[in-house]
Amino acid sequence: MIRYRLLLLGPLLVFLAATYLIPFLGIVRWSVTLPEPGLGQYRAALTDPLVTGVIWRTLRICATVTVISVAAAYAITLVWVRGGSVARALSELCILIPFWISVLTRAFGWLSLLSNRGLLNTWAQQLGILSEPLAMVRNEFGVVVGMVHYLIPFAVFPLASAMRAVDERVLLAARGMGAGRVRIFWQVFVPMTTGGILGAALLVFVFALGFFVTPALLGGGNSVMVAELIWLRIFQSPNWGLGGAISVILMAGIALLMLAGRRFAKGPGQ
Numbered sequence: 001m002i003r004y005r006l007l008l009l010g011p012l013l014v015f016l017a018a019t020y021l022i023p024f025l026g027i028v029r030w031s032v033t034l035p036e037p038g039l040g041q042y043r044a045a046l047t048d049p050l051v052t053g054v055i056w057r058t059l060r061i062c063a064t065v066t067v068i069s070v071a072a073a074y075a076i077t078l079v080w081v082r083g084g085s086v087a088r089a090l091s092e093l094c095i096l097i098p099f100w101i102s103v104l105t106r107a108f109g110w111l112s113l114l115s116n117r118g119l120l121n122t123w124a125q126q127l128g129i130l131s132e133p134l135a136m137v138r139n140e141f142g143v144v145v146g147m148v149h150y151l152i153p154f155a156v157f158p159l160a161s162a163m164r165a166v167d168e169r170v171l172l173a174a175r176g177m178g179a180g181r182v183r184i185f186w187q188v189f190v191p192m193t194t195g196g197i198l199g200a201a202l203l204v205f206v207f208a209l210g211f212f213v214t215p216a217l218l219g220g221g222n223s224v225m226v227a228e229l230i231w232l233r234i235f236q237s238p239n240w241g242l243g244g245a246i247s248v249i250l251m252a253g254i255a256l257l258m259l260a261g262r263r264f265a266k267g268p269g270q
Helices: 002-033 040-047 049-082 085-100 103-114 119-126 140-164 168-176 181-192 194-209 213-219 226-236 240-266
Strands: none
Touching (some): 002 240, 040 049, 040 240, 049 085, 049 140, 103 119, 103 213, 140 213, 168 181, 181 194, 194 240, 213 226, 226 240
């Protein structure tokens, strides 16, 4: 049985090793050999104010995006799972259609909508609501909006799985004991979907850490995140060792997050 499993998994393991593991080991080698052997690039990555500032900005933006995305996805998923037939169909379209649009197209769409001469600012000025345009791009606001729009659909599926697993008998029992709809929702339904909330938050946060196109376009260089900094260090101001060190630190952080999420999902003592 083990032999057959290895035969089935073998091609996948070879593919993953060739496309992910070997290139990553090459990046690790850069980080400890360029421009000279040692751990100097890791020291620089953890002490350089520019790099640490970008890391903290990335964590702040990712945390904000995670909270907003999961909250919005929870509301959408609630309609999708427990709404009427028409509401379910509409919410399903809203969930699936974004997957058919590339991240680059979405970013340019938000750029045309939120820029100083974009649709929102133009309409607001024509209606007399604004006297001058609001700065909604080339800053963190535009980055957060673009990332949230992209990541909401990814948060929906863990939440949907958790909501569909809720035992209806528990909700009926709470209603039979006199609890109102609001109390049932906050004290019964939400706690029963905590696993889906945590799974969605972990998924969104990990995805957000590696965003490149959206921050580059909507941030306009004023809200550089880790992925863009790595690209700059490798292609613009060539410092492959520092770029490799930042990449390894990012991968290590993601691995720790995944291990923590897996540990929490299993529960203590498992």
